Amino acid sequence: MASPPHTTLETNAPPGSGSAMERLQCILEREDFPRLITVLQEQGFEVIGPTVRDGAIVYERLETAKDLPEGWTDAQEAGQYRLNKRQDHALFGYAVGPHSWKQFLFPANSRLLSLHRDGNGFTVETPAEPAPRYAFIGVRSCELRAIAIQDKVFLGSGAVDRTYAERREPLFIVALQCGVAGGTCFCVSMQAGPRAETGFDLALTEVLEETRHYFVVQTGSDRGAQILAALPHRAAFPEEIQAARRITDHTARTMGREMPKADIPALLKANYDHARWDAVAERCLTCANCTLACPTCFCSTVEDVTDLTGNHAERWRKWDSCFTLSFSSVAGGITRASAKSRYRQWLTHKLATWHDQFGSSGCVGCGRCITWCPVGIDITEEVRALTQTAPPTPPAPG
Amino acid sequence: MKPAAKPKLAVWKFASCDGCQLSLLDCEDELLAVADAVQIAHFTEATRSVVAGPYDLSLVEGSITTAADAERIQEVRRISRRVVTIGACATAGGIQALRNFRDVREFTEHVYAHPEFIDTLEKSTPISAHIRVDFELHGCPVNKHQLLEVISAFLARRKPNTPPHPVCMECKRRGLVCVMVAHGTPCMGPVTHAGCGALCPAYQRGCYGCFGPKETPNTRAFSDYCGGAPLGIDPGTLARLFSTFNAAAEPFQKESNARKP
Numbered sequence A: 001m002a003s004p005p006h007t008t009l010e011t012n013a014p015p016g017s018g019s020a021m022e023r024l025q026c027i028l029e030r031e032d033f034p035r036l037i038t039v040l041q042e043q044g045f046e047v048i049g050p051t052v053r054d055g056a057i058v059y060e061r062l063e064t065a066k067d068l069p070e071g072w073t074d075a076q077e078a079g080q081y082r083l084n085k086r087q088d089h090a091l092f093g094y095a096v097g098p099h100s101w102k103q104f105l106f107p108a109n110s111r112l113l114s115l116h117r118d119g120n121g122f123t124v125e126t127p128a129e130p131a132p133r134y135a136f137i138g139v140r141s142c143e144l145r146a147i148a149i150q151d152k153v154f155l156g157s158g159a160v161d162r163t164y165a166e167r168r169e170p171l172f173i174v175a176l177q178c179g180v181a182g183g184t185c186f187c188v189s190m191q192a193g194p195r196a197e198t199g200f201d202l203a204l205t206e207v208l209e210e211t212r213h214y215f216v217v218q219t220g221s222d223r224g225a226q227i228l229a230a231l232p233h234r235a236a237f238p239e240e241i242q243a244a245r246r247i248t249d250h251t252a253r254t255m256g257r258e259m260p261k262a263d264i265p266a267l268l269k270a271n272y273d274h275a276r277w278d279a280v281a282e283r284c285l286t287c288a289n290c291t292l293a294c295p296t297c298f299c300s301t302v303e304d305v306t307d308l309t310g311n312h313a314e315r316w317r318k319w320d321s322c323f324t325l326s327f328s329s330v331a332g333g334i335t336r337a338s339a340k341s342r343y344r345q346w347l348t349h350k351l352a353t354w355h356d357q358f359g360s361s362g363c364v365g366c367g368r369c370i371t372w373c374p375v376g377i378d379i380t381e382e383v384r385a386l387t388q389t390a391p392p393t394p395p396a397p398g
Numbered sequence B: 001m002k003p004a005a006k007p008k009l010a011v012w013k014f015a016s017c018d019g020c021q022l023s024l025l026d027c028e029d030e031l032l033a034v035a036d037a038v039q040i041a042h043f044t045e046a047t048r049s050v051v052a053g054p055y056d057l058s059l060v061e062g063s064i065t066t067a068a069d070a071e072r073i074q075e076v077r078r079i080s081r082r083v084v085t086i087g088a089c090a091t092a093g094g095i096q097a098l099r100n101f102r103d104v105r106e107f108t109e110h111v112y113a114h115p116e117f118i119d120t121l122e123k124s125t126p127i128s129a130h131i132r133v134d135f136e137l138h139g140c141p142v143n144k145h146q147l148l149e150v151i152s153a154f155l156a157r158r159k160p161n162t163p164p165h166p167v168c169m170e171c172k173r174r175g176l177v178c179v180m181v182a183h184g185t186p187c188m189g190p191v192t193h194a195g196c197g198a199l200c201p202a203y204q205r206g207c208y209g210c211f212g213p214k215e216t217p218n219t220r221a222f223s224d225y226c227g228g229a230p231l232g233i234d235p236g237t238l239a240r241l242f243s244t245f246n247a248a249a250e251p252f253q254k255e256s257n258a259r260k261p
């Protein structure tokens, strides 16, 4: 997605800057920010971004920049989330909330087919409505990584998922370089943030100074450069770029959590019978919230329904979870009946066998499963307990 | 050619508030489709005209609380090809099962001017304690979409889609903000059977547990957490959370007993 250097911007490039990305940094003033949303809407995008609803910052359709959570922040802990007022007027002064972008690219409920009886046969209809053309505003580095992981799942593993592909292909991404680390964030230890380097069309760093409020903008694609060209902007001065850098550096130093440094896949695979699984199963409600809040979890179930006449049937796909019994129900019974086996399946897939299946960890350190677990079970704490009490595992290769 | 006879549907009432039967009448738009698909042969809440049995599908509302009803339910079973219980009373004994944990005579003395005329059993019991039940639909009241789903599934001879997973799954699929995490409101969603579509969380209320226990409910861990620091719910309140419409459903009953101060 890298674009060729933009000539006018390149001539204004600050001396001694590093990558091509860094040469393309511009300034968008706060008062011009609303134009970004308008321009995207004019280009036919449905703009989705953060907004306050029901005591949390969620992702929803934005009409104007006024819908953004200006002056709001959040306090997050295991099983707890509270909205708080900030002392300033930051538009993006909070961490990730209960929603993730997956609900737009991989909808929680989607109709796959309708069937209609017609004489002795039947007709099959696939949904005809065109997929929405989304522009996401405020996508964090961990979330970009999560989208890349789901790309692999839905587009890059053989079969292509049509619902996902139709939404993903036209997607315009405005990333946000995180200015605040949440209480449950640990992207640094998953090498997933807080600075986004690729996978976006535009990336913003919000800078709040005593008397100024502006955005340092990086372009990541030709489309991004075109949208930026339609906005009032100028090349960034080195001190502005440094200010932006300091912000993400600070975020990196203030992570709320850390995933233990260990060869986690080897650790988990060597400890299927560890007593910690029994301990966590005592606390786990098998409620599935962690999996549904997780931006990388991709499991679904398929439901077939008929109507009263028996002349119409529909096939629906719905988000599912490895925490339900039906998930592991096969001819002959349920293979993961205990809470222990279900929690262990989740954690082991996420952090160990995901590597075998998709070539990376399934966790990007966003902290959602920790915050939105109603009883505050913490993935980093569970892994830490295993590292501290498990017999040593052989060193990681390489 | 004579069209095949429509399956005969009967609706029966035992000890209940009629709310579940009303869910069927509530179907409004779909009610005509129901009447097209089945012959409503016995539904005294809706019509006085009764077609004699046997019936293909009997929907049973209410619990068994009298000796007469304990006999009547046997007759319902005898004349029904399929028996489906609808609602918390019929599947778990209902709110009236609170008597199961106390002296019912004491209650009647408080409530009735002439308790000597009250002839009732010690316990309120679900239909399945008396007869073989083909399917149980949960809820207080049942959800009308689920009720239609059960009838449609019966007609198509397939298994109804009424998953026993928790309300939380419906809540997250709807993109609701968790009231437990974001507001500190105790919510029974994680231990409660899905079916309502996360109605209460959608109005920023905690789930009341109307649909009874989910599959493998970890009620103890739920209560331990609610009783701990972040929420600080006292044991009496916890016991009451589990003693409502599904008080006699085993996992809820055990939990309320364990929490009683």
Ligand code: SF4
Residues within 6 Å of the ligand: A290, A293, A294, A295, A296, A297, A350, A362, A363, A364, A365, A366, A367, A368, A369, A370, A379
């Ligand atoms: S496992 Fe938890 S921290 Fe990791 S990506 Fe999923 S929700 Fe985020």
Ligand code: SF4
Residues within 6 Å of the ligand: A283, A284, A285, A286, A287, A288, A289, A290, A291, A323, A372, A373, A374, A375, A376, A377
């Ligand atoms: S870890 Fe937490 S969110 Fe996940 S299933 Fe268990 S109790 Fe629910």
Ligand code: SF4
Residues within 6 Å of the ligand: A289, A374, B167, B168, B169, B171, B172, B176, B177, B178, B179, B180, B181, B187, B188, B189, B190, B198, B201, B206, B207
């Ligand atoms: S609000 Fe209730 S039902 Fe919804 S996720 Fe939270 S605990 Fe579960």
